[in-house]
Amino acid sequence: MVTLREVAERAGVSIKTVSRIVNGDPAVNAKTRDSVQVHLQHLNYVPNQAARLMRGVQSSVYGLMTDAVATTPYSVDIVRGAQAALKEQNQTLLIANSNGDVEQEAEFWRMFRAQRVSGVIYASVFHRPHELGQPSYNDSIILANCFASASDRPSLVPDDEAGGYTQAEYLLKRGHRRIGVLTLIPQIDATRLRGLGIRRAFKDAGVGFDESLDQQGMIGMVHGEQMVAFEAAVKMLQNKNRPTAIICGNDAVALQVYSAAAHLDLHVPQDLSIMGFDDLKVISENLRPSLTTVALPYFEIGRRAVELMRESKNQTEGWSPKILVPCPLVERESCRTLN
Amino acid sequence: MVTLREVAERAGVSIKTVSRIVNGDPAVNAKTRDSVQVHLQHLNYVPNQAARLMRGVQSSVYGLMTDAVATTPYSVDIVRGAQAALKEQNQTLLIANSNGDVEQEAEFWRMFRAQRVSGVIYASVFHRPHELGQPSYNDSIILANCFASASDRPSLVPDDEAGGYTQAEYLLKRGHRRIGVLTLIPQIDATRLRGLGIRRAFKDAGVGFDESLDQQGMIGMVHGEQMVAFEAAVKMLQNKNRPTAIICGNDAVALQVYSAAAHLDLHVPQDLSIMGFDDLKVISENLRPSLTTVALPYFEIGRRAVELMRESKNQTEGWSPKILVPCPLVERESCRTLN
DNA sequence: TCAATAAATGACAACGTTGTCAAAGACGCG
DNA sequence: CGCGTCTTTGACAACGTTGTCATTTATTGA
Numbered sequence: 001m002v003t004l005r006e007v008a009e010r011a012g013v014s015i016k017t018v019s020r021i022v023n024g025d026p027a028v029n030a031k032t033r034d035s036v037q038v039h040l041q042h043l044n045y046v047p048n049q050a051a052r053l054m055r056g057v058q059s060s061v062y063g064l065m066t067d068a069v070a071t072t073p074y075s076v077d078i079v080r081g082a083q084a085a086l087k088e089q090n091q092t093l094l095i096a097n098s099n100g101d102v103e104q105e106a107e108f109w110r111m112f113r114a115q116r117v118s119g120v121i122y123a124s125v126f127h128r129p130h131e132l133g134q135p136s137y138n139d140s141i142i143l144a145n146c147f148a149s150a151s152d153r154p155s156l157v158p159d160d161e162a163g164g165y166t167q168a169e170y171l172l173k174r175g176h177r178r179i180g181v182l183t184l185i186p187q188i189d190a191t192r193l194r195g196l197g198i199r200r201a202f203k204d205a206g207v208g209f210d211e212s213l214d215q216q217g218m219i220g221m222v223h224g225e226q227m228v229a230f231e232a233a234v235k236m237l238q239n240k241n242r243p244t245a246i247i248c249g250n251d252a253v254a255l256q257v258y259s260a261a262a263h264l265d266l267h268v269p270q271d272l273s274i275m276g277f278d279d280l281k282v283i284s285e286n287l288r289p290s291l292t293t294v295a296l297p298y299f300e301i302g303r304r305a306v307e308l309m310r311e312s313k314n315q316t317e318g319w320s321p322k323i324l325v326p327c328p329l330v331e332r333e334s335c336r337t338l339n
Numbered sequence: 340m341v342t343l344r345e346v347a348e349r350a351g352v353s354i355k356t357v358s359r360i361v362n363g364d365p366a367v368n369a370k371t372r373d374s375v376q377v378h379l380q381h382l383n384y385v386p387n388q389a390a391r392l393m394r395g396v397q398s399s400v401y402g403l404m405t406d407a408v409a410t411t412p413y414s415v416d417i418v419r420g421a422q423a424a425l426k427e428q429n430q431t432l433l434i435a436n437s438n439g440d441v442e443q444e445a446e447f448w449r450m451f452r453a454q455r456v457s458g459v460i461y462a463s464v465f466h467r468p469h470e471l472g473q474p475s476y477n478d479s480i481i482l483a484n485c486f487a488s489a490s491d492r493p494s495l496v497p498d499d500e501a502g503g504y505t506q507a508e509y510l511l512k513r514g515h516r517r518i519g520v521l522t523l524i525p526q527i528d529a530t531r532l533r534g535l536g537i538r539r540a541f542k543d544a545g546v547g548f549d550e551s552l553d554q555q556g557m558i559g560m561v562h563g564e565q566m567v568a569f570e571a572a573v574k575m576l577q578n579k580n581r582p583t584a585i586i587c588g589n590d591a592v593a594l595q596v597y598s599a600a601a602h603l604d605l606h607v608p609q610d611l612s613i614m615g616f617d618d619l620k621v622i623s624e625n626l627r628p629s630l631t632t633v634a635l636p637y638f639e640i641g642r643r644a645v646e647l648m649r650e651s652k653n654q655t656e657g658w659s660p661k662i663l664v665p666c667p668l669v670e671r672e673s674c675r676t677l678n
Numbered sequence: 679t680c681a682a683t684a685a686a687t688g689a690c691a692a693c694g695t696t697g698t699c700a701a702a703g704a705c706g707c708g
Numbered sequence: 709c710g711c712g713t714c715t716t717t718g719a720c721a722a723c724g725t726t727g728t729c730a731t732t733t734a735t736t737g738a
Contacts (some may be wrong), residue, residue, distance in 0.1 A: 340724095342723095342724060342725090343724065343725070343726095344724075354724090354725085354726095355726080355727095358724095358725070358726060359726095362726085386724085386725075387723090387724055387725070389723090389724080389725090390723075390724035390725040390726090391724085391725060391726080392725095393723090393724080393725070393726095394724090394725050394726050394727080395726085395727095396725085396726080
């Protein structure tokens, strides 16, 4: 690997002068600069980050720790958003995947410390409270898609309550009155919050909510969920007084509802309107009719996590520790207006 | 940050002794070791990787460069596989996403060099030939899901030809004779190879292949594809002499075929058998009936890429530069046996 | 007990970079 | 021309770690 010293020798100047040029220090003669630049180019010098780091320069590497988010189709967008924000400053992401294993996680915290990363985004697949074990790393940590109930660590979470409201409001405005709901597992916060939002929308519209139409689309434990939306939907739709629309906990649930409709020879949206959540494009855009859904703002969360981290370094004053990111409606073709 | 020096002072020994203990050097007295361990624990010492790197130790960080693979639901499994293999040795992945931008890519190669990563996996979203621009990084590079036609860089690609064969063979064995095909865009190698495999299977079975049933399920350019499988499938299925089964270029195409079937009140698999490719679980497992498909061995490719990289460091002799990874059939419920 | 050997420990340099400070050179002005 | 000032350059130390080699301490055998 080419070092400053080698370049300096070739160019016949001191190491420090080359260093100055590499770092854009203006205190160097234009003629010298040009002649050294040639050698830099020619030898293809690339500064050794490790050496820089040792001199106390802030690392250009950030850490992303996650239970599974980086490797799950649901939420890669957090990674994309973070990378987009990082790219502008030529910074990068070191990605660690604990798969929910606490011991692994501890190992990764050490690793981040060993690498002296500039900050860490801790992202969860599900919106839920999460206590960081022993981070053994105390610098800037931003929580994405989860929050630490017992601490004041800054966190970014989707506004699930408003998202649920959006789902229901959209259907209510289009004349739907009997609306089924197929939720995610109740252990995660998203489920509870969206449920609240949905009920608030019904109340605001002056429509009664039939609790018997509120069913689980998934059962089981966190990290061990099982999909039962198809069966639940079939049952719900076989009922003589079947709903005209179904609100789904995510787009995969919606996919099962499409399947249930097809199974019963019901057409979407003529016979049944379907509302998703997540906007997982591989599903929402490819279904026919395409899926009207509420988007999880994962890209935005990733982007803002990086911004937040940068800000948190400059200022030390208090700030809102839990930021709600809105979930925009993505209107497509799966919901009809009743007349 | 705690340094060796601090620990040494507290423990009343030399820096070097602490270093030895941290690195598990046996040449240190048991009593000394124990007493120092206490201080290491207490101060929560974590070695500074940057300093180690400077001493010439191999970095524990590997790079993953990709056009979009890390951030696309289709192929995150390459990342998962690589991380699984890396985890055993406490190594990690630095992930860079060029989005296909050549300039960005050059930037990232520099970055990898600056970080002195131990090796780089270059992964593409699509199986296709790819010439690395100017890596400006010459150490171990493994290509995943693509290959460099002009060089002998080791690469790992799915065995698409055999995958296509598997798709067709499975249906032919179950008595299907009129089989439609909805391909990906023709620019990528996967399309061509699978087409060859499919035709080989027909030939082996002694069945004639109706070329008019071979249609594009997607059109457009690489990185700018457009899905047209729904329309193509509807057209194909409206034909009086419609196929009894359709082979799809990927699971998203299959999803559109399900939609087309529902649109025409055809039931899967009674009226139509559907065969996918990729085994994108969010689709294949959630569809009802669940999708029989041929899996892209992305996890395996990621895992083996890491292995290959490690091997390539120890040995210098020649080896097979292009490794085909088999695509296993994942049998579910979307194909029926004709009688 | 003493020498010879083995085990344990430490002093020091080096890795590649940048901050500090001093030196050298260029320039302006009376 | 001589002085002060500004610009440009370089010597040197330090960052935290580990390899080399020397030194100290413990152990063994006669």
